[in-house]
Amino acid sequence: MLKIYNTLARDKQDFKPIEANHVRMYVCGMTVYDFCHLGHARVMVVFDMVYRWLKASGYDVTYVRNITDIDDKIIKRAAENKESIHTLTQRFIDAMHQDADALGVQRPDREPRATQYIPQMLEMVAQLEKNGLAYQAADGDVNYAVRKFDGYGKLSGKSLEDLRAGERVEVDSNKHDPLDFVLWKHAKDGEADEVKWDSKWGKGRPGWHLECSAMGSDLLGKHFDIHGGGADLQFPHHENEIAQSEGAHQCQYVNYWMHNGFVRVDNEKMSKSLGNFFTIREVLKKYDAEVVRFFILRAHYRSPLNYSDQHLDDAKGALTRLYTALKSVPSPSVPLPAGEGSQFPSPSGRGARGEGAVDWSESYAQRFQSAMDDDFNTPEAVAVLFDLANEVNRTQSAQSAAQLKTLAGILGLLQRDPQHFLQGETVAGGLDDAAISAQIEARIAAKKAKNFAEADRIRKELLEAGIVLEDTAQGTTWRRA
């Protein structure tokens, strides 16, 4: 039985989807005005892992991750760049897809853009107004009347009183309550047509919180299973989403709220405002994308994750061990042909399908499964992978190697040709494969002639060029350090 830590309950709970065998999941995606940083990478990878595990567990999953393509920052950036909103957002959506693809993140089933859901948003505002939860203020903005919604604060565990006590922003006299938030932002003079839409409250654009509520319920229904995002979205964003959706639809919005921990640098949250962020593409210049993915999945999704070169190097070394084990055994390909995944029972007797054609009765698979079922405990699941690697190295069993590759595949890891991972790409200015082969041949000749001094010299020279040689029973192999 899968257990999920539900922020709403502050506890791990048994996961039961609303519809048997079908899971509907929404994750807050990016605001596209710049390149994604490692914090974004973590959300994408973490929920990709969740998506994959639900599928491997036999569920049909509808996964929605939105794109915020209208927002103050976008407008500001477009103006600075003297480009249109559309050009700017499209550019960064493309960049985001490149980054996500590199990290092995599967595309969500739907990727709605806020600007395509304006009618649904307006409809929601109208419904909220009708339900007495929204009002148009003197400045033209339509606000949500927080104190009219019973249960405001149930996700973040904050009461309105607590929130007011900590109020740090200047009180906006147009609001009935300082905590009221904007649903529809009234257009200001001089704003481009591109950033305003007609509505019965006048021209304007949607508030950020409204976007997710409208897209979520339009694509997944008024009540769905899982809603995820970074821990910083818990308040106010997700709290406000609940207020909007439940206020408009008069029913429970989401059953399980999941929040991933932050990526930190020097023990501080990585964020735009602190300026201490690394973009995904920056990091990928230095580290293999799979290493980055592995680095993220090695920690539990709710724990903070400190970024540093040392930790990435560490992750690289560990991943190398797994690939080395796969390399040592011939043809560890995925054991079952596609489409025949139903011959094994899936975890907990859920439907038997999906990408994980795994024999779940096998002991490593069982350990892997209970780790993943325990609130997606990937560190524990990864530990199982290492135990399996040890078994592979010890027994040279093709079956174990196949199991290793299959289980790792559920995490989106270890699917490449081991040789390719270990040897990497030719470094600019470094030795190419042909040059390395020539050196290896020369060394083999030297060894045959018992000229070990020469053989060692060649090996040392290669090592200084970042090439590690390994003499095996099958001959000499090499990898990049």
Next chain:
RNA sequence: GGCGCGAUAGCAAAGCGGUUAUGCACCGGAUUGCAAAUCCGAUUAGCCCAGUUCGACUCUGGGUCGCGCCUCCA
């Protein structure tokens, strides 16, 4: 100030009321011409103070420190 989360060996990071986490590093051995890789073994833990218990890293209370949210943020 309010609310919440965390503190595990040199580093990273999990589970668990009593029995090896795991990876990297380090030490010994096997293997190797020597290495590397691999295998076997050893060493290194549980912020502090109380309490519960036959027994606590694991539960309870208090403290200390760190982090986050309360403002856009993944």
